[in-house]
Amino acid sequence: MRKITVLSTHSLLENIIEELHNQEVVHIIEHDKSDELDIGSPLEQGDTVSEILVKVRSLMSLLKIDKTDSGKKVDDTYVQIKKNLEKIHDDTNILLDDIRKMDDKVRENQGRMVELHKAASLDLPIEAFHDFESLCRFTGQVNDVERLAERLGKITDTFEIFTDDNDDLVAIFAEKPHEQEVREALEKESFNEVTMDLSGLTGNIKAKIRDIEKENIKLEKDIAAIKKNISDIKKKWAPYTIAVEARLAVESEKADAPLQFASSERAFMVTGWVLAKKVDKIEAALEKLTKGKIYFKAEEPAIEEDVPVKLNNPKPSRSFEALMDLFALPMYKEMDPTFLMFLTFPLFFGFMLGDWGYGITTLILFATLKRFIPAGRQFFNILMLSSVSTIFFGILFGEFFGAEVLFGHDMWRVLSRGHEMITLLIIAICIGFLHINWGLINGFINEFRNHGFKRAMLEKGSWFILQAVVGMIVLSGMHMWRLKLWVSIIFLLIPIYMIYKGEGAQGMVEIPGIFSNMLSYARLMAIGIASVKLAEVVNEFAGKFFHSGGISIVWAILLLIVGHMVNIALGTIGPFLHSLRLHYVEYFGKFFKGGAKRFRPFGVKE
Amino acid sequence: MDVGLIAIGAGLAIGLSSIAAAIAEKAIGSAAIGAMAEKEELFGKGLVLTVIPETIVIFGFVIAIMMVLAMGSH
Structure with missing residues (x-):
C-alpha cells in the first residue's frame, strides 16, 4: 500500500x-x-444532481420500485430527466389522490351503513330520524313497551310508539314541551338510548342501504382500475427510474468528492x-x-x-475472508490468518460432525442453497468444504447416520467415537495443544518481524518454556522421573518472570488460561459425541417401531427423517460456531490483533 | 449404591455447569443483541462472545463422561 x-x-x-x-x-x-x-466544495452540478436524486428516490418509494439492475442506460440531460420525473410524479400523484378520495368515500359510506342498519328494523322512512321543530324523538331499548305506553298516556295524548318485530328497538315521538316528562318516564323503564346519525339522507332505509352497497362496489372497482393504471406506470417507467438512480448516485458521489x-x-x-x-x-x-x-x-x-487493507489470498481460501470480516481485518503488515483458517476450520468441523451420511446430506444441501441464495455464496463454500471434511472423518470414524453397522457389516474405522471416548478426548486435547502452539509460533513470528527477537522471546517464547516446565512437573508427579520441589519452583519462575516482562500483569492473569484453552478443545470430542448419541437414540427408537411392523413402519420412517433432520441442523450450527470460536478465541488470542479498515477504492460499487 | 451416587454426580456435573453457562450467556446474549441493534456489523463478535461460556458445559460434559465410564468399572 x-x-x-x-x-x-x-x-x-x-x-x-x-x-x-x-x-x-x-x-x-x-x-x-x-x-x-x-x-x-461540491462540484457545481452537485445541487441539481442531489435534487434529482431525492426526486427519483421518492418516486421509487412511491411506486415501490426495487433497485435491480435493468441494464438500461439513460443519456438524457438533467433538464429532460427532471421533466420526465416530474411528469411521472404528477401522474402518479393525481391517481393516488383519486384513490385517497375514493377510499374516504367508501369509509364514509360504511359508517352510514352502520347507522342505517341500526334504524332498519323500525319500519320508518329516513326522514323520521331527522330533527323536528315541534317533536322530540327517543330511540333505544326499554324493558316493557306496554307499560311505557301506559306511563306516557298519563303525560300526554299526543305521542306515538314504533317498535320492531321483537320489541328490541323502540322509537317514541312526543311533543317538544313534554320532552322532560317523557325522558323521566323512559328512565323508569331503564331506557337505553341508541343514537343514530342519519342527517342528510332521505327516502326508504332499506332502499338506501341497497344504493350505498351498490355505490361501494362501484367505488372498489374504480379503485382497482386506478391501481392497475399505477402499476402500468410502474411497469413502463421502472427501468428508466432505476437507470437514472444508478447514474445519479455515481454522479453525486463524484460531485461530493471534493468534500474529502x-x-x-x-x-x-x-x-x-x-x-x-x-x-x-x-x-x-x-x-x-x-x-x-x-x-x-x-x-x-x-x-x-x-x-486500510485489502486481503489477498489464494483462490480456494478466499471464501474464508468472510469469517475474517465477521471478526476483524488484520492490520497492515500483520499476518492474515485467512489461509490458516482455511486449513483448520473444515478439519475441526469435520472432526465434530464426523459422519459420512451427514456429510453427503449437508454437501448436497449447501450446494443447492448456494445456487438459490447467491448472497451467501462465501458461507456456503465454507460449509461445503466442511461437509467434505465431515465425509472424510465419517469414514475414519466409520459412522453413517449414527450407525456403526451397515447391512450387518461393521464398517471399517480407525476409531469408534461412541465407545472410545477417552481416546477421543486425549486426541482432542492434543489437537488443542498443537493448534495453540501453532498460534504461539505465529505470534512469535509477528513479534519477531515487528519488534525483534528479544520482545518475541519474552512475549511468546516464554509460553513455550512455561509449557515445557509444566510438562516436566506433571511427568514427575506421575513418577516418570524425579524432580526436586525447589528445582521445579525455580524452573517455573523463569517463564513466569519472562511473561511478566513481556506482557505485564495481563500476561500473568492469562497463565492458567493457556491450559484451560487447551482443555477447551475437549469440545471437539464432546460436541461430536453429543451428535453421535442423538443419532443413536433416533435410530434405536426407529428400530423398535420397525420391529412392531404394520403402520408403525410409517412412524419409524417419519421419526428417522425428522430426527436426523434435527440432528443435522444442530450438527451444522454447533460445529460451525464452535470451530469458529476455537479459532477466534483460543487460536487468534495467541497472535492476532486486527482492526484495520477495509480498502474501498473511490468509484467501486458496494 | 456407589454406582447410583456416581450417576447422580455425573448428572450434577453436567446439569449445574449448564445452568452456570446459561446464566452467563443470558447476560452476554442480551448485551450482544443490544449492541447489534446499534451496529449490525457486531453480529460476528456478538455471536462469538455469546458462546464463550459454553466452555463450562464442555468441562462439565467431559467430567460427566469420565464419571460414567468410571461407573462401569465398579
Missing part, C-alpha cells in the same frame, strides 16, 4: 475526479478541516491509498490527463498510520 498525494488546480478538478472514479484504485483519505486548508479533498483558493489536494503495484498506472493516467500539470507523490506508509 502506498500513500499518494495529488495536487492540482481547480480547473482540472472535475477531470481528475472523473479519472480517479474510472480507475477505481484510490482509497481517498478524508481531509480534516484545518486553519490552513479548508475542505473543498483539501482545498485552497486556486488549488486542491487529494490524499489516498493505492496498492503498491497500481501506483505507476494511476500516476501515468493522471499525468496524461492533465498533460503534466499536476504534482504527484507516492510514499510508504508511516508506522502509526491507519492503513
